[in-house]
Amino acid sequence: MPKNLVIVESPAKAKTIEKFLGSDYHVMSSFGHIRDLAEKGIGIDFENNYQPQYAVSTDKKKTVAELKKACKESEVVWLASDEDREGEAIAWHLYEELKLKPENTRRIVFHEITKEAILHAIENPRTIDINLVDAQQARRVLDRIVGFELSPILWRKIRPSLSAGRVQSVAVRLIVEREREINQFTAEATYRVNAIFDSVDVAGKAIELKAELQQRFATKAEAMAFLEKCKDAQFSVDSIVTKPAKKSPAPPFTTSTLQQEAARKLGFSVSQTMQVAQRLYEAGKITYMRTDSVNLSDLALGTSKAEIISMAGQKYVHIRKFTTKSKGAQEAHEAIRPSYMNAHTVEGTSQEKRLYELIWKRTIASQMADAELEKTSIYISISGVKHQFVASGEVIVFDGFLKVYLESTDDEPDTENDSLLPKMHQGEKLLPIEIIAQERFSQKPPRYAEASLVRKLEELGIGRPSTYAPTISTIQNRLYVEKGDREASKRDYNVLKLKAGKITDKIKAENTGAEKSKLFPTDIGTVVTDFLTEYFPDVLSYNFTADVEKEFDNIADGDIKWTESIDKFYKKFHPIVEDTMKNSERQVGERILGVDPKSGRQLSVKIGKYGPLAQIGTVEEEEKPVFASLRRDQSIESITYEQALDLFKLPRQVGEFEEKVMTVAIGRFGPYIRHDGAFYSLPKTDDPMEVSTERAIEIIEEKREVEKNRIIQTLGAENEIQVLNGRFGPYFTRDKVNYKIPKGTDPLSLTLEACLDLIAAQPEAANKKKPFGRKGAAAKPEKEKAPAKAKTPAKAKAKSTAKAKTTAKPKAKAAAKK
């Protein structure tokens, strides 16, 4: 066994470092934190000055045992976790849990994984910075208190299993407030004027020039008056202005900017980006993917330079040191970059290739020269009018970094000025071919997408690179927020056109407001946010994290004791928790919309046990209220009086067919027709309010036709096996279990024997009958099922394997006792 044991956080890092250090060193990984506050209960001893109750995490027992053993066999232990608050705490927890001795323990740090940096670190060991550790303990305890005291209030006042926390609650608030801005937004129209002119350039050659009026008009009358004046006006070039301009490359990727660009350029979700990056990291292709630093190592700068020279030449090189601007950045790692700059591409899946190329280009571009542009504006004066037209163009004089990469933006470009303008003389006359004044509307604020929410959180200093993706998942799993699309709606706009001395006035239609993969707040998300913001405005405020970060910095500097800081917070916070628990009303987000014209009873909307509903009447009245569920695309916040009333028009009878009544209604799976005990889904294109008798019969007959073709053949006694046509092609079924048919087999040629063989070849299919609770972060709580019920099978499974697996959670053991 080597004399030295080095402990780092990540196994991939361990592997790399071991290569640098030689045979005297053994490098192991802690896999992140090894201990945390006790899982059960709050894990803080309030009677004893907030003493944290730490326990080795169940999935780390094995790691800790292995590390303990290795420590015993080593002379010196080097704690080489990251040089930030969490990393320092990891070193301290290791020190405590492994019962290390000061005389043979060293704490070392490095920010880049290069041989030089690591050897330098080994030569400059220090001791654990207990103030920094205390800052982490304060962070941890604060988050536990906030999360575990707020969540139970939600269970009691809104709905079980909900959650609140310093990060997630603010993330949801951002989305709820953006939705309100959108709902309250009213588009303002202005008239934008564009013209196309005939003229000649300096060489006398005929040219066409597009230009926009610098002024926009607030009303149609003003736009019309302007066009009238243009009828007899003279147009000429007033001046030509040419200005040099520069564009600089964006800094190398951090976690947040990588997530944004991968979303914009590759269409990846935030978690997808992280998964692909993780694979590239583990394969040694890129540096660590969870970082807030834009810094590149000297090694990376050197190899980038060499690469640029060989690719484009010396004049394309511009070595830059970027500095981090984001709030609360801890810079324990380098920026995300290729491990080897000379590898322009990698082997792997297409996702891996595309993400790698994005990282490579971004890194290379960051060390390349500015692009030089020339912006030209031709100002065109109009006789008798003070306003001017301007034609603008932009020419790239030197492409610089644009040779490889340009960062995308979320906003669509508004003006097109990338064209080269003709060279013209001042005073040159122009003849208008046409002048068009178009009504243009101001834009709604955009809804957040996953990546733009991450950017906003980072801007506010909320969350860390390792938590952006999980936070986005959490708020969706809790059903506070939903990712979805919004279809475009039609909007009319006015177009005034002056051509050949005549003005025409037309109405055109455009599609507007389409959105894809955006985050929408749910009614629960809205109610939870409103409730928390009312009672806990401090915690929900956008600068809460920034404020506590300052406090943590003071602890790290040794200016305050962490327990005093927590005490100050808790003394203020806890009484509000108690008071809210006792005195606040149950929250259902009720909105009273008006009175039902038929019955004269109150019409309102609120959150019911199974989701948002509309209600006519109240429970206090003698007559019971009538209920109707809201549709999926409706929300308590924005539903109108008329839309709510419409909900009560269903179920609706649409006539008779085969002497049985047909009824249209909306169920869990959307609109359907019910006839003679059977259900027929309504296609999306049919409006449940409008469907006619004839159309309903058509839908029923269509489905019957499909049903008829469903059975290909039946085999065995009493039709034991049925060969069927399904949504995914032919398959066969026995005892309600479905089996695949191998590709290329004609389903008509199957015999009973062949099917039995196939069943024998797919034995596991028989075990798939029962639904198992899905494990892991991808688990999505089902809306419809009661949470307790949905959990049962998962628990039963954990129980049965508890003996076999040493890693079984204590929860499972607790369940076994009962």
Place this chain on the structure above:
DNA sequence: CAGTGAGCGAGCTTCCGCTTGACTT
């Protein structure tokens, strides 16, 4: 697969940040 909108119980749910793993629909 397509009602529901509430009843005493009994007991569960939950945070943020570090880091990967294992197993089929």
